[in-house]
Amino acid sequence: MNLRALQAGDADAWDAAFRWLWPVVLAVAQLKLQPFFPNEAEDVAIESLEELVPKVRAVKTVEELRPLAASIAHHRAVSLLRERFARKRGAGKTESLEAVQAESGADCPDPGADSPLAELEQRELAQRISQSLAELKPPLGEVLSDFFLHGLRYEEIARKHGLAVGSVGVYLKRGLEAIRRIWGRNGE
Amino acid sequence: MYMSDQRFFDLAIKAVAHQATDGERAELDALLSREPGLRAEFARLQADVRLAKDVLPLVNATQPAAADLPAYARGRLQSKVRETLGRPETSAPSATDEQRRMMWRWRWLLGLAAAAAAIALVVVLWQAPVPVIQVAMLDTAGASRGSDAKELAALQQTWNKAVVDSFSSTESARAWETNWAGGSRKAVVKILYDRPAGELRVLGRWKGKTFAKTFVVEQDFASALNQAKQYIQEQTSR
Numbered sequence: 001m002n003l004r005a006l007q008a009g010d011a012d013a014w015d016a017a018f019r020w021l022w023p024v025v026l027a028v029a030q031l032k033l034q035p036f037f038p039n040e041a042e043d044v045a046i047e048s049l050e051e052l053v054p055k056v057r058a059v060k061t062v063e064e065l066r067p068l069a070a071s072i073a074h075h076r077a078v079s080l081l082r083e084r085f086a087r088k089r090g091a092g093k094t095e096s097l098e099a100v101q102a103e104s105g106a107d108c109p110d111p112g113a114d115s116p117l118a119e120l121e122q123r124e125l126a127q128r129i130s131q132s133l134a135e136l137k138p139p140l141g142e143v144l145s146d147f148f149l150h151g152l153r154y155e156e157i158a159r160k161h162g163l164a165v166g167s168v169g170v171y172l173k174r175g176l177e178a179i180r181r182i183w184g185r186n187g188e
Numbered sequence: 189m190y191m192s193d194q195r196f197f198d199l200a201i202k203a204v205a206h207q208a209t210d211g212e213r214a215e216l217d218a219l220l221s222r223e224p225g226l227r228a229e230f231a232r233l234q235a236d237v238r239l240a241k242d243v244l245p246l247v248n249a250t251q252p253a254a255a256d257l258p259a260y261a262r263g264r265l266q267s268k269v270r271e272t273l274g275r276p277e278t279s280a281p282s283a284t285d286e287q288r289r290m291m292w293r294w295r296w297l298l299g300l301a302a303a304a305a306a307i308a309l310v311v312v313l314w315q316a317p318v319p320v321i322q323v324a325m326l327d328t329a330g331a332s333r334g335s336d337a338k339e340l341a342a343l344q345q346t347w348n349k350a351v352v353d354s355f356s357s358t359e360s361a362r363a364w365e366t367n368w369a370g371g372s373r374k375a376v377v378k379i380l381y382d383r384p385a386g387e388l389r390v391l392g393r394w395k396g397k398t399f400a401k402t403f404v405v406e407q408d409f410a411s412a413l414n415q416a417k418q419y420i421q422e423q424t425s426r
Contacts, residue, residue: 009273011266018265022257027249046261050268070250117242132247145248148240153207154198169198176201176236183243 001062017065018049024066025049025073032077037084044080048073064130071126074117128182135178143168144175200230204237259400260365263389266402267382319375319394319424324353326361327383336383339409343381346413365391377420381405388412392423399423 001020005013025045033041051072052065059065117125136144139161146152146160147168158165199216202208208216220226323343327336343352355361365380377392388403401419405412 007273009269011269014266014269015262018262019257022261023253023255024250026255027253028246031245031249042258042261046264049261049265053265053268054272056273066250070246074246117246128243129247129250132243133250136247141244141247141251144240145244147201147205148237149244149248151205151207154202169194169201172201173194173197176233176240179240179243180236183239 003056003059003062006056006062014053021049021052021065021069025069028070028073029077032074032081036081040080041077044076045073048076051076064126067126067129067133068123070129071122074125075122131182132179135182136175139163140171140175140178143171144179147172196226196229197233200233201237204234258366259391259398260362262400263365263380263382263387263391263402264362267385267387270387270404271385319377319392319420321347321350321420322353322364322376322378323347323350323381324355324361324364324379325381325383326355326358328356328358329384339381339383342409342413343379346417347379365389368393375424377424379416379420388416390416390419392420394424395426 001016002010002013006017022045025048026041029041029044029048030038033044048069052069055068055072056065059068120128132141143157143161143163146157147154152160154165154168157163157168163171196216196219199208199212199219202212203216220230325336325340325343340352340354344350353364355364361380361382365378368374368376375394377390377394380389380391381387382389386405388405390399390401390403392399401416403412403415403419
């Protein structure tokens with residue numbers, strides 16, 4: 001992908017970029033919106049790509065685009081959630097909000113409130129995503145996801161990735177330290 | 189030192205993730221009783237796990253994956269590119285001078301060669317199935333201006349078998365663009381003249397595939413219509 005062509009507004013270059021970035025913005029939007037407003041995810045994804053277009057002028061490498069697009073989509077999705085929940089509260093519809101939460105199994109009406117992600121500016125969030133992608137190289141990222149997100153046990157992770165059971169904990173420890181270094185508040 | 193002991197880490201992380209066996213849980217409790225200083229590390233580990241659960245989905249979502257950009261989104265996004273970054277000469281091959289000249293040359297040739305035109309007509313009539321053509325115009329400024337009527341007439345003339353819908357709101361036009369009643373297998377071509385954006389958008393579904401192209405309407409609306417028509421013929425003759 002040619003950054004100069006994108007910056008010059010070349011339609012073909014943007015076609016390729018949109019196809020490349022679409023899965024990212026859609027996945028990030030769905031991540032936040034799926035439990036509450038699944039029908040909004042595609043709109044947020046498109047709006048995120050629209051917002052990305054003028055920002056391409058300040059980008060130095062094509063590789064920056066993916067984390068930047070993800071960051072924009074994240075902020076847009078969180079903003080939409082906050083706006084919708086605030087509107088519901090304002091309209092005295094707290095009960096229906098709780099009903100939505102109960103139905104979806106989601107545990108927080110303001111999904112960004114307690115997260116360090118919520119405090120980060122768009123560009124900083126993009127930088128941290130980019131750094132995470134660089135540091136959580138295979139199989140480190142997968143091992144972390146398998147344990148913390150998918151609930152796999154040490155033995156299952158070892159089998160899946162062809163690792164010794166004893167080294168799974170080493171990967172987890174190394175991965176957690178990397179996440180803490182990249183995402184921890186004030187470099188804790 | 190933070191998480192210096194791998195055994196403590198393994199026990200603690202399994203306990204945090206509710207994966208510790210009774211034996212491992214007992215071993216961890218004993219360790220925490222024996223060395224109270226580890227309690228702070230345990231608490232910090234719990235915070236790290238919360239952080240990991242928070243950021244990992246976002247990082248994972250940023251990894252390459254497969255998902256097709258909807259055809260209707262393409263036109264909208266390309267409009268944004270043109271509005272924001274301009275309209276480079278090289279970006280719209282269909283609108284170059286060379287191609288316009290080529291098109292006129294072809295028209296002359298077709299005009300002079302009646303036999304060739306007749307053959308072309310036979311070929312067109314032979315093609316089956318024919319896609320359903322849907323045409324619409326968006327004008328957010330309302331339909332009071334005279335040029336609106338001319339453009340509507342030109343649309344109607346170009347696709348004379350189609351009913352030309354007229355929209356005054358972007359939302360309605362977008363709903364029309366994204367409504368593919370009849371499922372993805374039905375052969376349908378939608379042509380939307382987005383007057384505020386100055387573009388003619390073509391979206392189509394033909395033989396299970398989708399296609400889309402935006403034609404910039406500079407000064408010559410008729411030329412954009414011809415380009416769009418030619419593009420549709422190319423796409424639906426494959």
